[in-house]
Amino acid sequence: MSSMLEELAGALGGDTLGALAGALGADNDAVGKGVAAALPALLGGLARNTRQGDGASALSNVLGSAHDGSIMDNLGMVFGNQWAQKQASRDGDKILGHVFGQSRPRVEQQVQAASGLNSSMVTKLLPILAPIVLGYLGKKMSGAGSDQVANSLEQERVAVKQNDGMFGQILDMLDGDDDQDGGGGLMDMAGDLLKGQAGKMILGQLLGGR
Secondary structure, eight states, X not given: OOHHHHHHXXXXXXXXXXXXXXXXXXXXXXXXXXXXXXXHHHHHHHHHHHTSTTHHHHHHHHHTTTTSSGGGGGHHHHHHOHHHHHHHHHHHHHHHHHHHGGGHHHHHHHHHHHHOOOHHHHHHHHHHHHHHHHHHHHHHTTTOOHHHHHHHHHHHXXXXXXXXXXXXXXXXXXXXXXXXXXXXXXXXXXXXXXXSHHHHHHHHHHHTTO
């Protein structure tokens, strides 16, 4: 079981998920599956970036300033207020560019295939989730140095790969390990993505054990 994923899923479950589904105009189950598929990709992408150049120090600086965790104190406002949604989406698009780079379309396709959400809903969902994930990390890692932030994310990535081979393949995709088949193999098994240990755990947190 992966603690960061569990905590994030818990923060986004229940009424919060309902508010997010309302903002997207989709049903709770589909949005829950979309969130469950997106969270490990976001954390995995951040973990990858901290292993590159000055990525760890850059993330640590961002967590100590723009993403200090205050967004986690009122997620309902983010999902229920149109202005707040636009701000989160605008910020989120920039974050996704840094986190995923050229892998972003493949991540979007994976989330769409795993959840059943249409492409326009996925392109709205990911930018909303991105600043929430950074806000969660900012709150959890308050006062932590860049090495600690990088180590915590790497431990999370390793735990996901060990506990759930399907989610592990998403992390491999972000690292470019599936470039030979263009991600086709991963797309083929998208329907089974949330049936592994980590997938079931996240969905349980989001959807109340359904």
